[in-house]
Amino acid sequence: MSAGLAPEGGQPEFLRAFDIQAGDFAGAGNVSIAVKNLLKELGFAPEVLRRAAIAAFEAEMNVVMYGGGGHMEVFIAPRAVRLVISDHGPGIPDLDLAMQEGWSTATPEMREMGFGAGMGLPNIKRNSDQFQITTAPGQGTRLQVDIFPR
Amino acid sequence: MAHDNHQRGGNGNGQDLPTMWIDPQACQGCVLCLKACSAKAIRVRGGVAHILPQACVNCGDCFRACPHMAVRCRTTPLEHMRRFQHPVAAASPTLFSQFGYRTTPNQILLALERLGFQQVMDMGWLCEMNSVAMEEYLLAHPELRPGISPSCPAVIRLIAMRFPSLLGNVLPILPPRVFAGKVVKERLAQSQGWDPRQVGVFHIAPCAAKMVGPHDPVVLDQPYVDGVFSFREIYGPLLQALQGLEEDHTLQKCSGAGIAWAMSGGQAAAVDVEHTLDVAGFDEVVRILEMLEAGRLRDLRFLEAHICPDGCLGGPLVVENHYRAKSVTLRQMRRFGAMSRVNRAKIKQFMADGLYDWRQEASPRPLPPLDPDTSQAIAKMKAIQSLTARLPGIECGVCGSPDCQTFAEDVILGRASEDLCPFTYQRGGPQPAPAGRQTVTVKDLVDKLGLEVAAGAGGLGREVKGGYISDLLSDVMANAQTGAVWLTIQAHQNVVAVAVLKELAAVILVGGRAPAEETVAKAEQEAIPVLTTPQGAFDLAGRLHDLGL
Numbered sequence A: 001m002s003a004g005l006a007p008e009g010g011q012p013e014f015l016r017a018f019d020i021q022a023g024d025f026a027g028a029g030n031v032s033i034a035v036k037n038l039l040k041e042l043g044f045a046p047e048v049l050r051r052a053a054i055a056a057f058e059a060e061m062n063v064v065m066y067g068g069g070g071h072m073e074v075f076i077a078p079r080a081v082r083l084v085i086s087d088h089g090p091g092i093p094d095l096d097l098a099m100q101e102g103w104s105t106a107t108p109e110m111r112e113m114g115f116g117a118g119m120g121l122p123n124i125k126r127n128s129d130q131f132q133i134t135t136a137p138g139q140g141t142r143l144q145v146d147i148f149p150r
Numbered sequence B: 001m002a003h004d005n006h007q008r009g010g011n012g013n014g015q016d017l018p019t020m021w022i023d024p025q026a027c028q029g030c031v032l033c034l035k036a037c038s039a040k041a042i043r044v045r046g047g048v049a050h051i052l053p054q055a056c057v058n059c060g061d062c063f064r065a066c067p068h069m070a071v072r073c074r075t076t077p078l079e080h081m082r083r084f085q086h087p088v089a090a091a092s093p094t095l096f097s098q099f100g101y102r103t104t105p106n107q108i109l110l111a112l113e114r115l116g117f118q119q120v121m122d123m124g125w126l127c128e129m130n131s132v133a134m135e136e137y138l139l140a141h142p143e144l145r146p147g148i149s150p151s152c153p154a155v156i157r158l159i160a161m162r163f164p165s166l167l168g169n170v171l172p173i174l175p176p177r178v179f180a181g182k183v184v185k186e187r188l189a190q191s192q193g194w195d196p197r198q199v200g201v202f203h204i205a206p207c208a209a210k211m212v213g214p215h216d217p218v219v220l221d222q223p224y225v226d227g228v229f230s231f232r233e234i235y236g237p238l239l240q241a242l243q244g245l246e247e248d249h250t251l252q253k254c255s256g257a258g259i260a261w262a263m264s265g266g267q268a269a270a271v272d273v274e275h276t277l278d279v280a281g282f283d284e285v286v287r288i289l290e291m292l293e294a295g296r297l298r299d300l301r302f303l304e305a306h307i308c309p310d311g312c313l314g315g316p317l318v319v320e321n322h323y324r325a326k327s328v329t330l331r332q333m334r335r336f337g338a339m340s341r342v343n344r345a346k347i348k349q350f351m352a353d354g355l356y357d358w359r360q361e362a363s364p365r366p367l368p369p370l371d372p373d374t375s376q377a378i379a380k381m382k383a384i385q386s387l388t389a390r391l392p393g394i395e396c397g398v399c400g401s402p403d404c405q406t407f408a409e410d411v412i413l414g415r416a417s418e419d420l421c422p423f424t425y426q427r428g429g430p431q432p433a434p435a436g437r438q439t440v441t442v443k444d445l446v447d448k449l450g451l452e453v454a455a456g457a458g459g460l461g462r463e464v465k466g467g468y469i470s471d472l473l474s475d476v477m478a479n480a481q482t483g484a485v486w487l488t489i490q491a492h493q494n495v496v497a498v499a500v501l502k503e504l505a506a507v508i509l510v511g512g513r514a515p516a517e518e519t520v521a522k523a524e525q526e527a528i529p530v531l532t533t534p535q536g537a538f539d540l541a542g543r544l545h546d547l548g549l
């Protein structure tokens, strides 16, 4: 496992990975749903499921829309859920700007479908207990989201 | 069509009693129902299919799939209307679609009257009223997004089990069938001077999911509906009653707006709020509920969801082909017009009077996690993943579980043994049965001794290792051997608990005793076969001995 603080819930172990297809709007959300069902089967509290679902969905959509496809990995410990979402897309040139609420490069078509509110990254951060993002132009984007049951 | 001795099911003990059950005598042990079940609630064990009550939503897909008529619906026998001095019919408006283009709703309602119902409710009309009530509720609660129609009990059950966070979205407006019962018992009975205990309200339904009882997560603390008659059973008598019918009075009040409730989309068209959505069919409903739970579809105000394809006219107990039923419904909608004559002020008054109120909220019934302890659950999930990877993935169902993934779960959770898979079996080399000893299963006893299976068919594959006769529970707890069949006259539910704790093979109720309803429910849940026989314990023990036990 790559850099990052060991979360207080114990070092998470790899459980499963899911592919995310670029531009697949029809199937978009399926990975988040599968991840949520997985956590449900493991008996995590509704509060954890809710936060994980929001973070997973926003991250999945960003990979579908901007990241050119990638994958989501689920790591798990009894008192921690870690989602790692990565792609090999264009990366985010100005991260501070991207983290601001309301900032978006979504196309008119994407906006027509209800995306592009510029709330995705801020919402992921808000719903996680630890959040890391690694990105550079041409280097892809990697998000690490840790959620600890409260 | 076969019936259980079950009428009301409302024993109030919260036990799950599925409205479908599988007759072990008729079941061929094939994989058709196993494969048809979207809820993955069926297992074939010991050559017999059985339903896991805690996972079943009563969608009826197993009933549709079985070519051997082994899947039975627990509906109420028609004779039960004679148990009441004042039987009342409340037939789903889907009934209007079952007799072709020429037969009008009014004629069908009159024919019901001819069958001996003292009062025949025009449920098309009550459905129209219900659309207004749901709309008023939505307008008064703009924060509710979306309100979900409570009309399909299988959908409500699905929500309670798999989407408990959406239960708060279910509109707290009594669905038409329950409303009908309430109005009859709280208003009509009084005005007619009927003894309320002598009033029996019967819903006539295209599915068994509407069977009232504790399996309905929307438990009402007072049974307003006394039974559910199946379309299939009432169809013949109705056809006869329609012959030479004189149309001398009018019972029909509904317009096309009420008739449309038979189809998916009928409610969404009538409930006049911005952004409505109708969805039908198990997998499609799951998909939409998943989207809702993921926080999508935020603009939606009203959701109409049916477990059956096309809505109620696709119900498992309909008689008419559902495409033709749809054609008839569309014709009737045109003929009677979409303009509803429901008086909105009156509905508002009913709502203010609490006539539409639930007595109790629907309660969540989430599927249990793999283990209550998260570390254990993680370990089990890993074990399931590694076993799944070793399975062939051809989803043949030969093991008796619906697919490889579910089989792996069953194995890790101790509900199946790994060698049931013909492929892992081959790889490991066949394991010959221990020589010199013939194993006897519960099913063998049923076949050879002509015993009746009253419940718990899921456990017919259990091996029988001996027998024990006693009517004292503590004696059995202290002395019975694992794998024994227990011969007793005790028919109450604690018998099943003892059988589970002592890991007995089966319970045989001797001397013609029948199990209590709670016993049946518990036995189904635990897959402990409860067998009955008119023979006495002594005679039966002799015959068991002859079989080598």
Ligand SMILES: Nc1ncnc2c1ncn2[C@@H]1O[C@H](COP(=O)(O)OP(=O)(O)O)[C@@H](O)[C@H]1O
Binding pocket: A058, A062, A063, A066, A067, A087, A089, A090, A091, A092, A098, A099, A103, A104, A105, A106, A115, A116, A117, A118, A119, A120, A121, A122, A141
């Ligand atoms: N995986 C990614 N790859 C490239 N760019 C991204 C990625 N995720 C986000 N972005 C950029 O960051 C912006 C803000 O993202 P977000 O907060 O999710 O809002 P939105 O998706 O509504 O635009 C996006 O418009 C996009 O320009």
Ligand SMILES: [Mg+2]
Binding pocket: A058, A061, A062, A116, A119, A120, A121
């Ligand atoms: Mg986004």
